[in-house]
Amino acid sequence: MEAPIQAPPPPTILTEDELKKIDAYKAVEFVESGMVLGLGTGSIAKHADDRIAELLHQGKLTNIIGIPTSKKTQEQAISLGIPLSDLDKHLILDLAIDGADEVDPYLNLVKGCGGSLLREKMVESAFKKFIVIVDQTKLVKNLGGTGGAVPIEVVPFCWKLLKPGYIDCLKKNLKLDVSRNFVFVERMENHLLLTI
Ligand SMILES: O=C[C@H](O)[C@H](O)[C@H](O)COP(=O)(O)O
Numbered sequence: 001m002e003a004p005i006q007a008p009p010p011p012t013i014l015t016e017d018e019l020k021k022i023d024a025y026k027a028v029e030f031v032e033s034g035m036v037l038g039l040g041t042g043s044i045a046k047h048a049d050d051r052i053a054e055l056l057h058q059g060k061l062t063n064i065i066g067i068p069t070s071k072k073t074q075e076q077a078i079s080l081g082i083p084l085s086d087l088d089k090h091l092i093l094d095l096a097i098d099g100a101d102e103v104d105p106y107l108n109l110v111k112g113c114g115g116s117l118l119r120e121k122m123v124e125s126a127f128k129k130f131i132v133i134v135d136q137t138k139l140v141k142n143l144g145g146t147g148g149a150v151p152i153e154v155v156p157f158c159w160k161l162l163k164p165g166y167i168d169c170l171k172k173n174l175k176l177d178v179s180r181n182f183v184f185v186e187r188m189e190n191h192l193l194l195t196i
Pocket residue numbers: 040041042043044045098099100101111112113114115116117120
């Protein structure tokens with residue numbers, strides 16, 4: 001008698017975060033022992049850092065040095081036991097891994113909406129290779145398409161000098177940070193000006 005046909009298992013529906021984790025782990029496959037790494041900021045970068053730490057603890061990666069792109073990443077990396085340094089000591093990075101905010105069909109990219117624009121640009125301009133992870137929520141026809149904004153980070157030293165000229169001319173395009181009812185989001189001691 002023929003065995004009854006088993007119904008196929010129901011398809012597994014992965015959450016957005018599980019998909020980010022898969023992407024981040026894939027990116028970490030490019031990490032090799034001895035590398036100086038740019039450690040990105042955000043949920044995808046956190047998965048990458050978790051994986052790097054796991055491989056370090058398993059002895060599958062050695063002599064890794066991380067350069068964090070934000071205070072938050074720095075704290076996470078310290079708690080994960082990833083050895084850290086800074087750009088003063090390592091002007092060239094072997095690899096940087098980070099997530100995007102938006103990407104258009106021409107591969108124009110927005111980063112920094114999480115408030116780490118300046119450090120991300122500094123760290124991620126020094127790379128030999130940059131892996132930027134783009135999940136489907138970040139794909140847009142035109143930049144600004146997620147309803148998000150293009151961030152401009154303003155160093156607070158004398159920032160008010162900008163107001164009459166620069167900020168006023170952008171005013172009609174400023175995106176209000178509703179949570180604070182103000183246009184600036186303070187991160188890393190700088191102001192983040194979100195323009196739409
Ligand atoms: O300033 C923040 C960064 O640009 C983040 O890397 C970006 O917002 C992506 O974050 P997430 O991985 O959480 O989507």
